[in-house]
Amino acid sequence: MKDQDIQEGNDNNEGRSRRSFLTKGLNIALVTAVTGTAYLAGCKGAEEDEIGPPEDLMREHGILNRVLLIYDHFLRMLAANEPVAPQLITASAGIIRTFIEEYHEKQEEDFLFPRFEKAHQLTDLVQVLRAQHQQGRLITGQLLQLGKQPQVSADGDKQRLSSLIAAFIHMYRPHEAREDTVLFPALRKIISKQEFDSLGEDFEKREHQLFGEGGFELFVDKVAGIEQQLGIYDLAQFTPRIQA
Structure with missing residues (x-):
């Protein structure tokens, strides 16, 4: 080659x-x-x-639960004969009134309950939930009235405050648990995916109308502020000290 x-x-x-x-x-x-x-x-x-409507409502229950923990602390203070600052009562009940009752529960009443009633699903549960919403608003109204007093010091006022708070906690712990485990998961079964997605947009629209951007975070901060004033913000303090 x-x-x-x-x-x-x-x-x-x-x-x-x-x-x-x-x-x-x-x-x-x-x-x-x-x-x-x-x-x-x-x-x-x-x-x-975006998170779906049930998850959104469950997240809002987290704020409710944190106020219930504040209410628990009020009960311990009253049992120990410690003074409860009226402004803290007003602030806590105010969160329940503004975020839970006038927003969260209105979402349920306007968008969820009618759909279950129309579908003839869980109607007995919805009826009970509606009635409990009304009772909760009555209790919150009375708590707000007590919070207007310069100091909750009279024995009668302390007993009334303790009774109202205990009744609220006693009702709302099973109330929210039943919604989280029964009502909310069933929503997907009674509406179409398109309606489900549209519902999420309706939720977001109303939140922005009432509170602007970051409404949820705003109330998380409000709750945290009350917890800090009461000395119950640090999560570690709730860890039990059980020896192995």
Whole structure:
């Protein structure tokens, strides 16, 4: 074989190697770009996904539960004959009135309860929940009245305050538990996915109308402020000290 033929063969092999290298490089770049785009799209979708109506309502129950813990602390203070500052009563009951009763429960009454009644599902439960909402509002109204006093010091007022708070806790712990475990999970069974998604938009719209952006976070901060004043904000203090 002539040297020229050998050289031309080497050149051809080198060209094919370069083309192969470039082709592989382009393929890798393309796969990386597609994968990266898909990943970013997935991240963006995850960020844009809103929680569903049941999860939203359950999250709001977290605020209710934290106020119930504050109410528990009031009961311990009253049992120990410690003074309860009226402004803390007003602040706590005010959160219940504004966020729970006038917003959260209105969401349930306007958007959830009628759908269950129309579908003839869980109607007995809905009837009880409605009645408990009304009783809760009566209790909150009386707590707000007690909070207007300069100091809750009279024995009669202390006894009334303790009775009202205990009744509220006694009703709302099973109330919210039944909603979380029975009513809310059943919502998907009685409405279409489109209606379900639309309901979430309705919830968000009303929250923004009433409280602006970050309404939930606003009330979380309010609850935390009361907890800090009472000295019950630090979660670690609730850890039991049980020896193994």
